[in-house]
Amino acid sequence: MRRLSTLAWQIAIGLAALAVWEWGWDLHATVPWLVPELLDPYFVSKPSMIFSHFLRMSCLVSSDDQWTWDMAGGFAKCMARSENNLWIATWVTLQNTLWGFATGVSSGFALGLLLGRSDRLSEIFYPYITAFNSIPRIALAPIIILAFGIGDASKIVTAWLVVVFLVFFNTFEGARSVDRDHINASRLLGASEWQVTRTVIVPSTMAWLFASLSPAISFSLIGVIVGEFIGAEHGIGRMIIEAGARGEAAGMMVAVFVLAIVGVILSSIVRRIQAYLLRWRPAQATGAT
Amino acid sequence: MPSIPPEGTAAARCRIEIEALRKSFRSAAHQGGGEVVAVDDASFRIDDGEFVALLGPSGCGKSTILNMVATLIAPNGGAIRVDGVPVVPGRPIRHIGYVFQKDTLFPWRTVEDNIGYALELAGVPAAERRLKVERAIHQAGLDGFGRFYPSSLSGGMRQRVSLMRTLISEPEILLMDEPFGALDTHTKLDMHSVLLELWENTRQTVLFVTHDLGEALTLADRIILMSARPGRVKQDFKVDFARPRNAVTLRETREYAELFSKIWHSLGEEFAKGHSE
Numbered sequence: 001m002r003r004l005s006t007l008a009w010q011i012a013i014g015l016a017a018l019a020v021w022e023w024g025w026d027l028h029a030t031v032p033w034l035v036p037e038l039l040d041p042y043f044v045s046k047p048s049m050i051f052s053h054f055l056r057m058s059c060l061v062s063s064d065d066q067w068t069w070d071m072a073g074g075f076a077k078c079m080a081r082s083e084n085n086l087w088i089a090t091w092v093t094l095q096n097t098l099w100g101f102a103t104g105v106s107s108g109f110a111l112g113l114l115l116g117r118s119d120r121l122s123e124i125f126y127p128y129i130t131a132f133n134s135i136p137r138i139a140l141a142p143i144i145i146l147a148f149g150i151g152d153a154s155k156i157v158t159a160w161l162v163v164v165f166l167v168f169f170n171t172f173e174g175a176r177s178v179d180r181d182h183i184n185a186s187r188l189l190g191a192s193e194w195q196v197t198r199t200v201i202v203p204s205t206m207a208w209l210f211a212s213l214s215p216a217i218s219f220s221l222i223g224v225i226v227g228e229f230i231g232a233e234h235g236i237g238r239m240i241i242e243a244g245a246r247g248e249a250a251g252m253m254v255a256v257f258v259l260a261i262v263g264v265i266l267s268s269i270v271r272r273i274q275a276y277l278l279r280w281r282p283a284q285a286t287g288a289t
Numbered sequence: 290m291p292s293i294p295p296e297g298t299a300a301a302r303c304r305i306e307i308e309a310l311r312k313s314f315r316s317a318a319h320q321g322g323g324e325v326v327a328v329d330d331a332s333f334r335i336d337d338g339e340f341v342a343l344l345g346p347s348g349c350g351k352s353t354i355l356n357m358v359a360t361l362i363a364p365n366g367g368a369i370r371v372d373g374v375p376v377v378p379g380r381p382i383r384h385i386g387y388v389f390q391k392d393t394l395f396p397w398r399t400v401e402d403n404i405g406y407a408l409e410l411a412g413v414p415a416a417e418r419r420l421k422v423e424r425a426i427h428q429a430g431l432d433g434f435g436r437f438y439p440s441s442l443s444g445g446m447r448q449r450v451s452l453m454r455t456l457i458s459e460p461e462i463l464l465m466d467e468p469f470g471a472l473d474t475h476t477k478l479d480m481h482s483v484l485l486e487l488w489e490n491t492r493q494t495v496l497f498v499t500h501d502l503g504e505a506l507t508l509a510d511r512i513i514l515m516s517a518r519p520g521r522v523k524q525d526f527k528v529d530f531a532r533p534r535n536a537v538t539l540r541e542t543r544e545y546a547e548l549f550s551k552i553w554h555s556l557g558e559e560f561a562k563g564h565s566e
Contacts, residue, residue, distance in 0.1 A: 184393070189407040
C-alpha cells in the first residue's frame with residue numbers, strides 16, 4: 001500500500017514537472033510574475049520539441065517527418081548522413097566508459113593491494129598519492145586530449161584517471177583492514193604466504209573494491225563526457241557541445257536524457273553484480289555502497 | 290621420532306612439554322609503560338591422547354600460553370617442545386589444530402567451503418574433499434546448511450563450523466582458546482556434547498583454555514589450575530569420570546559435585562586475588 005502511494009506520488013510529480021515545462025511559458029505573457037525567465041523554451045526547450053528532436057536525431061523519422069521504417073532503406077540512409085548520430089554517439093560513449101571503468105578498476109585494485117599490504121611502499125609513495133589526489137582530476141583533461149589526441153584513447157585515459165584513484169583508495173583501505181585473526185586462522189590451517197594472500201587478503205579486500213564499483217561507473221561516464229566536451233569526433237558529449245554551438249536547446253536536452261538513461265542502466269547493472277558478489281554479507285549491509 | 294611406548298604402560302608418550310615458560314608485555318604508556326608479567330615460570334606436560342583443561346581467572350595468561358604453543362606469539366623465556374622438538378614462533382606446526390574464541394570463519398566462503406579450506410590448501414582433489422566435507426557437516430549436525438554463508442548462521446552453528454574446519458585435517462593435537470566462551474549456557478552444553486562425541490572417537494591430544502569450571506570438568510581428563518597474574522601453575526587435578534560422558538547428566542552425579550567444590554575453593558582464591566589487584 002505504501003509502495004503504491006509512493007509510486008503514485010512519484011508519477012504525479014513527474015507529470016506536473018513536465019506540464020509546467022511544456023505549458024508554463026504560455027502563461028508568461030498573461031501573468032509574467034508567476035513564470036521565471038528560465039522557462040523560456042530558448043534555454044530549456046519543451047518536452048514535445050525534445051521528443052520530436054529525439055525521433056529525428058535517432059533516425060526514427062526522416063527530416064521531413066516521415067517514419068523511416070515506412071521507406072525502403074530510409075533508416076540506413078539517415079544513419080549514413082550523420083557522422084555522429086544518436087546511435088553512434090551513444091555507442092562510442094558507452095564503449096569508452098566501459099573501457100575506462102575496466103582499466104581503472106583493475107589497475108586501482110592492483111595498486112591498492114600492493115601499497116596496502118606493503119608498509120614500505122606506502123610510506124615511500126604517500127606524499128605523491130596525497131598530492132595527486134588533491135588535484136581535481138578533470139583539470140587534467142585538456143592535457144590528456146593534447147597528449148592522446150581527439151580519438152577514443154584520450155577519453156579512456158580521462159575516465160581511467162578519475163576511476164583509478166577512487167578504486168585505489170578503497171582497495172588500499174580494505175587491504176589495510178584485513179582481519180588479523182583471519183590471517184592467523186589461515187596460517188594455522190596450513191596456508192603458505194602466497195595462499196594467505198590468495199585466499200584471505202584478496203577476497204576480503206574485494207569486498208571493499210565491490211563497494212566502489214557503483215561510484216566508479218558513474219565517475220567513468222563523467223570522465224568520458226568531459227573528455228568529449230574538450231575535443232572529440234563522436235560521442236554524446238560532443239553532441240551536446242555541437243547542439244549548444246547551434247543554440248539548439250532541444251538537441252542538448254535529447255543528449256542529456258540519453259545520458260541519464262545510459263547512466264541509470266549502467267549503475268543498475270553494476271549494483272546487481274555488486275549485490276551478487278557481496279551476497280555473503282549480512283542482509284542489512286548489502287544495499288549500502 | 291620418539292618411540293611410542295607399548296599400549297598400557299605407565300609412561301605414555303609426551304606430546305607437549307612446557308618448561309619455565311615466561312611472557313611479559315610492555316604496558317600502555319598511561320599505565321606507566323612498565324612490564325606486565327602475564328606468564329611466569331609455568332611448567333607442565335601433556336601426554337598423548339590427554340584432554341587437558343587450562344583453567345584460571347581471566348587475565349591469568351592461560352590464552353597467552355596457548356598462543357605461544359600455537360606459535361602465534363613468542364615467549365620471553367623458557368621452552369615449549371612439541372613431540373620433543375622446540376617450537377619456532379611464526380612457524381605453525383602441521384599436525385596442530387587451533388580453534389579460536391572469536392569467530393574467524395571466512396565470511397565470503399560458504400559453510401562447506403570454510404570446512405574444506407584446509408583440504409583445499411593441501412591440494413586434496415575436489416571429489417575427495419567433497420566427501421570429507423559432507424561427512425564433517427553431518428557429524429556437526431549441520432546437514433542442509435552446506436551452502437549457507439556464516440552470516441546467516443547462529444553463534445553456536447558458526448562455532449560448530451569452526452570446529453569442523455579445524456578437525457577436517459585430522460590434527461593430532463588440538464588447541465582450543467575458550468571456543469565456547471561467547472555462547473549461552475544452553476548452546477554451550479550442546480557444544481560440549483558435540484565435542485565429547487567427536488573426541489571420544491578420535492582421542493586427539495587437547496589443550497583447552499577456559500575459565501568455566503563446569504566446562505573443564507565435563508570435558509577434560511586433567512585440569513591445570515592457573516594462579517591469578519602473573520600466571521603460574523597452581524594445582525593439577527585428575528578428572529577420572531567414566532567415558533563416554535554425557536554433558537548433561539554428568540553434572541547431576543555426586544563425584545562431579547565433590548570435585549567441583551574441591552576445585553571451586555581453590556579457583557575462588559584466585560578470583561579474589563584477581564579482584565583485589
